[in-house]
Amino acid sequence: MCNPGRPAPMIAPSILSADFANLAAEVAAVGPSDVDPGVDWVHVDVMDNHFVPNLTLGMPVVESLLKATDIPLDCHLMIEDPGRWAPAYAEAGAYNVTFHAEATDDPISVGRDIRAAGGKAGLAIKPGTPLEPYLEILREFDTLLVMSVEPGFGGQKFMPEVLDKVRAIRTKIDSGDLRLLVEIDGGISASTIEEAAEAGVDCFVAGSAVYGGDDPAARVADLRRLATQVRENQ
Numbered sequence: 001m002c003n004p005g006r007p008a009p010m011i012a013p014s015i016l017s018a019d020f021a022n023l024a025a026e027v028a029a030v031g032p033s034d035v036d037p038g039v040d041w042v043h044v045d046v047m048d049n050h051f052v053p054n055l056t057l058g059m060p061v062v063e064s065l066l067k068a069t070d071i072p073l074d075c076h077l078m079i080e081d082p083g084r085w086a087p088a089y090a091e092a093g094a095y096n097v098t099f100h101a102e103a104t105d106d107p108i109s110v111g112r113d114i115r116a117a118g119g120k121a122g123l124a125i126k127p128g129t130p131l132e133p134y135l136e137i138l139r140e141f142d143t144l145l146v147m148s149v150e151p152g153f154g155g156q157k158f159m160p161e162v163l164d165k166v167r168a169i170r171t172k173i174d175s176g177d178l179r180l181l182v183e184i185d186g187g188i189s190a191s192t193i194e195e196a197a198e199a200g201v202d203c204f205v206a207g208s209a210v211y212g213g214d215d216p217a218a219r220v221a222d223l224r225r226l227a228t229q230v231r232e233n234q
């Protein structure tokens, strides 16, 4: 069944593939332009070199980005002990704060603390993590982030097998059992966004496909056009 309240496809460029020495300019480059009204969220990958084998940025950079842009920040925490750190990102002003289900024994409390701190709460699952154990707790969340690569690095190959999880959650949302956004992250490009859109994704994170060329705003516009075409034909 089609869900008439569903938002238009959202694009969230991941700054993991941007120039870290020029982050404010890189974020501005995907803002409103003559080819696109601008991105919906900017996706900020926080990695601690423990939960994932990579180290990126943390709260000080997020605080600086919040001052540099009005675009809502979508912070994806790939860290251990999210209960300790996640609420502070919401308090600082991040719009959506997502942490990994695999990183905590108490995802409900972490989600509630993020919401209490004023943010939207997101739950992320790695490609090999099943959806079923989390179905009952998804009411506590605003977004479900389905990873379509192993978290840690940009530029990896899209894993289409995760789309079964997207289809399963989309069915529940469209039947009115649940209300949340479905986000996908990893390997999203002009070659893969249509199959993700067909499966029922609402928000598409794209790093290398947006920042890998010299016109990020045009890349965003292309991705939005492809996802919107699929939605219109559904």
Ligand SMILES: O=C(CO)[C@@H](O)[C@H](O)COP(=O)(O)O
Binding pocket: 014, 015, 016, 017, 043, 045, 076, 149, 150, 151, 152, 153, 154, 155, 156, 185, 186, 187, 188, 205, 206, 207, 208, 209
């Ligand atoms: O969380 C991650 C990687 O762990 C992502 O947000 C990447 O930044 C996506 O990069 P591409 O796969 O789109 O290049």
